Amino acid sequence: MVNLTVNGKARMYDGDPDMPLLWYVRDDLRLTGTRFGCGAGLCGACTVHVDGQAVRSCQTKMSTLAGKTVLTIDALAANGAMHPVQKAWVTHNVPQCGYCQSGQIMSAAALLKTTPNPTDADIDRAMAGNICRCGTYQRIRAAIHTAAKERA
DSSP, X not given: OEEEEETTEEEEEOSOTTSBHHHIIIIISOOTTSOOOOSSSSSOTTEEEETTEEEETTSOBGGGOTTOXXXXXXXXXXXXXXXXXXXXXXXXXXXXXXXXXXXXXXXXXXXXXXXXXXXXXXXHHHHTTXXXXXXXXXXXXXXXXXXXXXXX
């Protein structure tokens, strides 16, 4: 039995301890904002926060989550207001196909939590593991700078 918190709600998981968090979130909890990309932790589409850290949910086993807090894109907005990163994504028209964007946003939100005023190098380093097949990297960087200013 794994007791954890997902998007502010206490949960108990009593299944396969090796099941990836991604499938628990998507299939069991029906929170479909987190995407399956590569399944190998390389593309970042499945990024969520575990205890405030950006992690690849496709590679995070349920057995490792006892007592942990998970935040998905489905609950990043609070009290009906978009997170500053989500607002900046809209302002900069970041998405094209949109498939990777939930992971991109979650990685950016984690970055801004630890580095409130990131440089381009900080952003490039933090976002390096997130692949955007549409190539919107310049807009992503601009959106992160805008979100940082809004949070300041």
